[in-house]
Amino acid sequence: MYSHSMQYSILEEYIVPSGEELFHKFLSLLKYISENSPFYRHKFSKENVKIEFIKSLEDIRILPFTYKEELRDAYPLGLQAAPEEKVVRIHSSSGTTGKPIIIPYTQKDVDLWIDLMKRCYMLAGLTNKDRIQITPGYGLWTAGIGFQLGAEKLGAMAVPMGPGNTEKQLQMLMDLRCTAITSTSSYALLLAEEIKRRGIRDKIHLKKGIIGSERWSKKMRARIEEELGLESFDIYGLTEIYGPGIAQECRLHDGLHYWSDLLYFEIIDPITGEILPDGELGELVVTTLSKEGAPLLRYRTRDLTRFIHGQCACGCPFPRIDRILGRTDDMIKIKGVNIYPGQIEDLIHKVEGVSSEYQVLLSRECGKESMLFRVEVENAHDPCFRQTREKDIKKAFHDLIGISVDVECLNIGDLPRSEKKSKRVIDTRDI
Ligand code: ZN
16 A cells, blocks of 8 residues: 655545446447537437447447547537536637637536646645736636636735736736746746846745746746746646646656546557557547536547556556657658657757757758758857767667658747747658
């Protein structure tokens, strides 16, 4: 028997379900969606799904996946599975390509989500004495409001800034002596660089950062931690499920705990759809066990991760996944080799003097594919230094990934920074 550590004793009110309990939760979800969701009723009849064949958790693998495209096709409110009078809010994915996905929430959905956010703050060791500056966006996007309501539920002081306006952000950080910040990794980096440039680090009182919504390399993370002087916690989530807060790191930073009482996770081979043996890298598939407004069955997140074995030494009994190592659609296939962005980030972490900011340009000339890797390095203005780095990085690609690439080293700050998500791969092969 392991014992709960003091730090997470407060999380004891949440019980990790046994296999049998999970199965019952799954069955009630299936019953709920076949009675209440026009989207799933239609899908089940079209794909000839018979939920009475599901006799154990093992049988779940015969149920169909739900794809992002189907959610998009259900625009605007085709996913709604609760009566109008129970729906209190909608959120929507950013919809950079095509129609957005709209997710309706009942009050119960909102309450459970806020509770997940509160649990995440507790996992990071935050309490009602903290002041939390919230920099992700508000509105249709889930992040800002989720972080805020979770902070309030914890009893902390929420400072609802929203994105941008760096001047005001820094002023609030200094004047209110905020102890925690929630942010995307690229915005945290932007703030860190600005604080360094102005030499105001001693006026910043941050201790913890809850940082998510995009992948970030170890190197970028180390820079954010060092320059903002905080301990960072990787948080994961997506609008289609609840929003941020469906998984987060604890103080040991060895993977992200996920809330298995409300969400059922599977890891599959993104090509074949088969469930992978425990611990193998694959696509995360999520089933919502308690959602009413827009429940999802076996939703293909397109995020790549793996399960982490065993109980975490931190004392939190909830299971863990690895940090997100890439997206199935970010997978780069070049010269017959599959590369995940996570691999590139691990690679640059191993080469000295190389920053976390990079860009990959893929092109094809006369049928020959090539990859140019552009990366910011220290002392790039020194031609001798730059050449050595370029050689080192070229060698690392050859040794660690098995392909030859062209490398161009740039000065720190040369690549574009964004307040939202950085675009790192530019593929001109099909143009
Ligand atoms: Zn832990």
